[in-house]
Amino acid sequence: MADDIRVEKIDDFRWLIPRTGRMRTEGLVYADETMLAAIKKDASLQQVANVACLPGIVGRSMAMPDIHWGYGFPIGGVAAFDMDEGIISPGGVGYDINCGVRLLRSSLEAKEIKDHIPTLVNALFRNIPSGVGSRRKDLKLSAKQMDEVLAKGVKWALSHGYGTAADLQHIEEEGCIAGARPDYVSERACKRGKEQLGTLGSGNHFVEVGFVEELYDEAAATALSLFRGQMTVIVHTGSRGLGHQVCDDYIKRMLTASGKYNIHLPDKQLCCAPLTSKESRQYLAAMACAANFAFCNRQTITHWVRETFQQVLAMGPNDLELDLVYDVCHNMAKIETHKVDGKERKLCVHRKGATRAFPPHSRLIPEAYQQVGQPVLIPGDMGRYSYVLVGTEGAMKETFGSTCHGAGRRLSRHQAKKVAKGRAIVRELEDQGIYVRGAGKGTISEEISEAYKDVSDVVNVVHHAGIGKKVAKLRPMGVIKG
């Protein structure tokens, strides 16, 4: 499909899309040769080139190895824009603003809970609403509470008993994006979100109980308090209907703004406005609100995960030590300072299906991780494994401190369903020692392992390219899916 996009090999893990047509800069794709052949089959390289056409782009339009065809920006896309000359694009953040991942460690070993997995998974499935239209009956936010969630993020959750003070330091931006202004979030968005705090939603979102299967970097693992055989929990979800509505609202405004500011759009979904404009300032303030809602969503889910474990295993919180390792965002635009050609510059970094990966000694990462770098959490598919990485100096130099975010789809949802047809997927997974509960039969078929690239291949590319460093591999034991 993207045969017309020329790609030049830089080295085994880097591919350049030369500047042509309206492109203002080159494209850079991180992938190995086999992956690139697959990537060329859809329109994602064209999307990398399209992003390179946007005004004020600094450095290259980049794509991580989990790149696949998105809408507007490719999934796996990273692009930074100058604060004076550049733009912000709601489509470059995505509908699920601050979709992200958090990892909890524990004092338990996998072998101690193995026999409890079905009970645990069933209890998690009961306690955490999941699937299309999932709502919480026990947490309905009033308008005032909603404003507080949007403005304060995780701090709101903590002041209402959802979590501990220690959680706060282990969340990107400490669980609150600055500059949030609830008055820039529409009533519609609030209406969509008010019963959705503490719910998983549908699609690829999940809560997964697993264990540390392999360590690649003992020192970093120690800093992250991870050990072989340790039971872990991953939570993957975002800002639910509230975020979708914020994105939708501002895309509509940006469509008008793009015309007003004479911005040529290769695709309407890339609509944007200058970062100096009123439209952009309002979007940033609303996006921060949606991001804070997402942080709070993962935080409240964490609370119910902890409660579920305590109930099922009849253990106290101090014995379980279900502590937060870290929480990362992978659909965001952030205002950050980066060194460009030796000079420090404030930029707006879009990460659409990409994770921040800041190196050791960064001011923006917790004290405990200063020596090893920011933890980066890369979920794989439900039948295989996930990875824990840390950020690197290489990422800071090349990708504005960014790396991959997941496995990346290989098959469309329809193709996946076809592959799954006639198979008892839940049973197959159970035979592999993975107990799965899903809200919809469709979701489980759409999310089969074969639908995704092998996350090991993705992680190996970023590891070898030096824009992320492997620390640990996690293997699932039990999963609840939306």
Place this chain on the structure above:
Amino acid sequence: MPLWVFWQKGEDGVPREYEYIEHTGDLGFKAYGKTLQELFINAARALFHVLVSPETIEEKEKRGVTVEAAALDELMVSWLGELLYLFDTQGLLLKGFEIKTLTENRLEATVRGETMDLRRHEIKTGIKAITYHQLYVREENGLWKAQVILDL
């Protein structure tokens, strides 16, 4: 490449109502209509067919819908977005669409359906949003066509 095609045996030889198209992460559809109204109705039916089988929806409730947009293609996104909003906030699954006014910038309709009941409705896939990616609404040789990509 169409995935599933829903045929309409029209007397004037216009065969299609809507069909689904491949997209790696998400799903798209093309909708057709002899008139612009029919196009908007078929697109709405395509949207709800992603969620559930239409034969399981009964027309028990109705709502009035009015949307406005700067251009015809954006009106399509606003229309579908409004219907998705009704599903997201009220659990409404819709099947009957009666368009009263339709111009380049404005659409008024009465829509009919019922509240989702998980005992009777098996939700196939969730829809996050209606995107503007590769969006078009146009007329070709007397046939109206639209393409819409959904974020799932």
